[in-house]
Amino acid sequence: MRELNEKLARVSRVVVHPKYRAIGASVKLLKESLPLCGRVYVEMIAVMARYNPFAEHAAMKRVGESQPDKSILEAIEKLEQLGFTSYLLAVSEYNQQKLEGTVKCVKKILGNFTYPFNRRIAGAHGNFKNKIISNGSKKRKAKM
Numbered sequence: 001m002r003e004l005n006e007k008l009a010r011v012s013r014v015v016v017h018p019k020y021r022a023i024g025a026s027v028k029l030l031k032e033s034l035p036l037c038g039r040v041y042v043e044m045i046a047v048m049a050r051y052n053p054f055a056e057h058a059a060m061k062r063v064g065e066s067q068p069d070k071s072i073l074e075a076i077e078k079l080e081q082l083g084f085t086s087y088l089l090a091v092s093e094y095n096q097q098k099l100e101g102t103v104k105c106v107k108k109i110l111g112n113f114t115y116p117f118n119r120r121i122a123g124a125h126g127n128f129k130n131k132i133i134s135n136g137s138k139k140r141k142a143k144m
Contacts, residue, residue, distance in 0.1 A: 009039035014046075014054070030058035 011033075016026045034042055044055050049062070056062060076086050082102070088094040 007040040009037045009042045011042060011044040011055075014044075024057075026052075026054040027057045030055060030060070034058070034060075 011030070014026050014030060016029070042060070044060060046055060049055055050065070053062075076089065079089065080086055084098055085094075
């Protein structure tokens with residue numbers, strides 16, 4: 001492990017201000033920094049390398065590329081069909097807001113029924129409101 005640590009360095013992120021992008025600043029930064037790290041091998045795990053191959057322009061060699069699991073891609077596609085934005089799926093606040101908006105939309109749609117039986121099914125008489133739920137001998141309020 002010690003030998004590996006002596007020979008290997010890792011570039012974890014290269015960030016260039018938007019004002020200085022597309023003029024080769026990231027390539028120049030990487031090219032000039034690599035010899036200064038004092039290591040034989042330098043690895044960089046870069047998600048954006050597929051879209052911006054600046055590391056290859058800085059004389060680094062692409063070793064491999066991993067692909068996401070097919071089930072993940074299918075789930076993302078289904079969520080996009082429901083109106084989610086794929087690159088925001090990792091943000092829990094975004095998901096919470098999206099779900100709350102979806103629930104409000106469903107309530108509004110189902111609340112528009114005019115026939116009494118359908119209104120009851122749709123929640124116009126409280127099915128979507130707070131209910132008392134029996135849990136053994138205890139009763140508690142739950143939000144639906």
